[in-house]
Amino acid sequence: MSAALPALLAAAALAPFAPSDEPAPGPSDGVRRPNVVVVFIDDMGWADFSCFHDRDDVRPPIEPRPEEARTPNVDRLAAEGLRFGRFYVNSPICSPSRTALTTGQYPQRWRIGSYLARRQLNADRGIANWLDPAAPVLPRRLQEAGYRTGHFGKWHMGGQRDVGEAPLITQYGFDESLTNFEGLGPRVLPLLNAYDDSEPRPHALGSDTLGRGPIEWRNRDDVTAAFVSDALDFIDESQAANEPFYLNLWPDDVHTPLFPPAARRGDGSKGEKYRGVLKTMDAQLGLLFDRIRYDDALRENTLILVCSDNGPEPGAGSAGPLRGYKTMLYEGGIRSPLVVWGPGLVEPAAVGTFDDDSTFAAFDLVPSLLTVCGVELEEDPRFDGENLADVLLGRRDGSRSAPLFFRRPPDRDRFYGVADLPDLAVIDAPEGSADGPRWKLLCEYDGSQAELYDLAADPGETTNLAAENPAVTARLRDAVVAWHESLPQDKGETFGR
CATH class of the missing domain: 3.40.720.10 (Alkaline Phosphatase, subunit A)
Structure with a gap:
């Protein structure tokens, strides 16, 4: 999923942005x-x-x-x-x-x-x-x-x-x-x-x-x-x-x-x-x-x-x-x-x-x-x-064209009365119509306990759709676990245990 990022960034290396035809006061080089x-x-x-x-x-x-x-x-x-x-x-x-x-x-x-x-x-x-x-x-x-x-x-x-x-x-x-x-x-x-x-x-x-x-x-x-x-x-x-x-x-x-x-x-x-x-x-x-x-x-x-x-x-x-x-x-x-x-x-x-x-x-x-x-x-x-x-x-x-990934703070596996908070999350890049599903998956470090929500229809994350959408769940679970494992690790799995 990150393989296309260098090309996207290269394409984004634009000339100085000019949102208006009227020049504004600025440095002597005219930019x-x-x-x-x-x-x-x-x-x-x-x-x-x-x-x-x-x-x-x-x-x-x-x-x-x-x-x-x-x-x-x-x-x-x-x-x-x-x-x-x-x-x-x-x-x-x-x-x-x-x-x-x-x-x-x-x-x-x-x-x-x-x-x-x-x-x-x-x-x-x-x-x-x-x-x-x-x-x-x-x-x-x-x-x-x-x-x-x-x-x-x-x-x-x-x-x-x-x-x-x-x-x-x-x-x-x-x-x-x-x-x-x-x-x-x-x-x-x-x-x-x-x-x-x-x-x-x-x-x-x-x-x-x-x-x-x-x-x-x-x-x-x-x-x-x-x-x-x-x-x-x-x-x-x-x-x-x-x-x-x-x-x-x-x-x-x-x-x-x-x-x-x-x-x-x-x-x-x-x-x-x-x-x-x-x-x-x-x-x-x-x-x-x-x-x-x-x-x-x-x-x-x-x-x-x-x-x-x-x-x-x-x-x-x-x-x-x-x-x-x-x-x-x-x-x-x-x-x-x-x-x-x-x-x-x-x-x-x-x-x-x-x-x-x-x-x-x-x-x-x-x-x-x-x-x-x-x-x-x-x-x-x-x-x-x-x-x-x-x-x-x-x-x-x-x-964004790439998904958004999240890892919980290592000291926040349980907080505000919640005994087991999700360790990881991913928000999929929107595909096609803005009216289509906007998937978000949360899970543990190993991908277990998956929760899947359609943020377009359910921004309050009230209905877990993981069981009804096994292919989406597997795809996003594998992606977020791979992202997590690719980065320096903290002690979230052992802290406070």
Whole structure:
């Protein structure tokens, strides 16, 4: 199944992308190089944006969102851009999901299959302590092409807990960075302020003992605002230098612990606090969105993408009609909302639309964004992601040609009360009509306990069709087991036993 990938990538090595005939301000060589902003939210469900939640075609229907739970700033991006309903991340947990979005490859290639923690726990699970700096990373490719690059927010690909010797974020091709306790370099650490009579308490998970950069303490509900503030300064500096920019804005909201402002704590329940954090984050991100929207040059030459790194925790966010949560290979754990905005870049006819046909994943964004930015795709390294730049900009419907494969985090064989979670999953590449079956198979490492679902007819994964479709089951089972065995192994079969 992967044999055709080199040819596909070679065919995708296009000339610099030119989505508009009107030139935009750019570098002196005359090549149009759009700015790119990637907002990667932490632990947010597929239906948490009200522009995904409030859709007439969601089945079963979801109760309308109250005003205090709406996300008007992201919703406005969606109204002026487009939404994708079949966008996936490459893992149901943070570190591997971020690795795929950064490298364009399956995170297991770099031995990152679960969240990075203290070194002993990493070793026990058979995963690395940090992303190898030799990995092919999107920011470095863009930096080499003349982009200014900045990372503001959660990193979680090295430099956490007791791992203080990990590479700095700037060693991966970023000119500037500001992170939290899941990375090194300048960082903002949260104070958990319950807005009662208790003193705010620090939440650093050991980061305050590691050195390797200045530390600022802020209330938990103000940390995203700090990331946005530095990102705005970065944009101003890029404009002053007349240089295109690539910017990660990766808040650690809406991850627990949930400490929204006092006015948004509601009844103090987990769900109410979650919605308070979501609402606050949306307003804080709105400052960044408006800075770009109301600047003529930026508005016409900037692409903004907003998505989540994995599904929600139970009792917090919502995956809508989808089954499962964070850590699970069911749709609720791996399907993410994706909003794409760029008035000078997105196909005008696609503005305001919801694409519920195109199937692709976070690692496909790497070759796609390189193409949008006019960076030639090279044969080596070979991305697992595919170039879908035209799809991303709404110029056509389309999906990956190769299947999507998943391996569960090694420490998540049982979680949230489920005694035996599937180890592997594969989503077949759509064939023929978009109205035909869209097969997804889940199984154990050895291919046993197969579950087969038609996602087109049953996105909630309620009816196992494996027995009725033995040929499809065998084909997908063999493919996912072969993929699993071809990659570096973690200790998922033995961890915790």
